[in-house]
Amino acid sequence: MKVIVAGFPKTGTKSMNWALTTLGYKVYDFPENVYLLQKEYKKMFHDGWCAEDLQKMYQGVDAVVDTPACFFWEELAKAFPDAKIILTMRDSEEEWLQSMKNLTAAAEGNIAMRLVDTLSYTQWKTKRNLMNTMGMVTMGWQPQSFFARKYHLNEQMLKMKYRAHNAYVEHAAPKDRFLVYKCSEGWGPLCEFLGVSVPDIPFPHKNKAGSMVAEALATFPVFIRMQREAMAATALLLAGSSVALYYTVKLGPTEVCRCLGNGLVNGFDSAVTFFKLK
Template sequence: MASQPYTPKPVTDIFTPGDTDINRRECRRVVPMRVLALGLGRTGTASLRTALKELGFDDCYHMMSASVENPPDCLMWSDALAAKYDGQGTFGREQWDQLFGHCQAICDWPCVAFAKELIEAYPEAKVLLTTRDVDSWHASTMKTVHWRATEPELRLAAKFDWAASMYQPMLSKFWTSFWQGDFEKNGKRRFAEYYAEVRSLVPAENLLEYKMGEGWQPLCDFLEVPVPEGGKKFPRTNDTDGFVDRCRRRNRMQMLNVVFRATVVGGSFAAIVFGATLSYRRFFGGRGRA
């Protein structure tokens, strides 16, 4: 399948003003990659992203980088997924540098689908593994990301909206491929296999396994940076309870973009037809009466 081309954000997308439209295929690395946080999503990766940025590892890539911050990133993720799972094209260090050359750290999915590739691409980076109890992780993921990857409203938005048309196919491909076609059935087994694989790829001195609640100290010691001053609390973001509401609100805003674009385009077309009709009548009608 041919790589999907980049297209600029429509000027009519006024209900999602925060979305940027950077074409990462034209980017290059501008900061060193220092941290690969390869714990699966729903193990505290959003909180970890905030913490890493607080510690100076800016920017830190996360699924939010592609889903709501710069949707065209999804085009390169789709290329990476096609190369890995379908054998279509190649995706190596050059492409990773294009995709997140502005980042000193990465975390969350879909990065985790490429743990081996990223460890090989950035051998100098330290590796973090956030983890949690597998049963609570599976239950949390079922109610959040699994729901998002399979919900019909997002599929509908993807048929018409600029951002959703890039995000939904990428998310669906990642979710189906990484969990071997069935997250509900294979999720817990793949969880264990994944963590075992990462542990086997990284020397013990370059790996920190971390659970939310352990605070700044072990993280800062491993990354060799000072603990934030003033008793600053470790961040806690992206709680499960608000996930679905945020996603549904995003869907609504995207569909409002679609409606507004249709109104503008339809109104402009109607104005053109109306003007042409008046001109025709004025010219040919006048000649007929002469």
């Protein structure tokens, strides 16, 4: 591990991902942290961790950005004592909060994301195993109900968490390997801190106004897989509904209910017999 980006989500983390990737670093961002390391982070939130756990998790990875890694920046810094620490920030906590609200609004308004949230097994499992717990512990984020249409943002809690996080990082980070950075500063301070040459391309500015939601759905492999799961689930639901409607019209509601009831009873009896034989 060479670089630990300790800044909260919506402080330019997607821009940092692209910038560090452009500079030749292998970066783990939110999708890699949450979906590839889901079991490891679940264990960390429930049972704790040690330096060896983090070293194993990020073996071969050059840089980490975004949640949940940013909340473990200090532990990562101890596990990788040569890694440089970058605290990305916005100009104000109000600007940061508005950016968070833009992101949730973009997610709420994206039909594909709503389908993924409701019908993707991968997303359902990830929320159950990690994301709901992580949101509550790190940012006071209320878990959504299954059919929730809007994210619940406790704005006062979020600002307090943001303020406390930034203050602690500035206080506790080793000064000889620490940089406070805003993406609006461009390549200069970042490349000087990392000791690398400035690329001959503009500094990337990603995820403006929550635009990363649509981009992630279109380009990130894990989100593409979840969309396929949601589409498959939708097709099964439509097929099942069509079959149920056909037999309801053909046989009548009473007969259909009787057949379903018999099927459930027979299925239960078969399961009991199976487990007795086991």
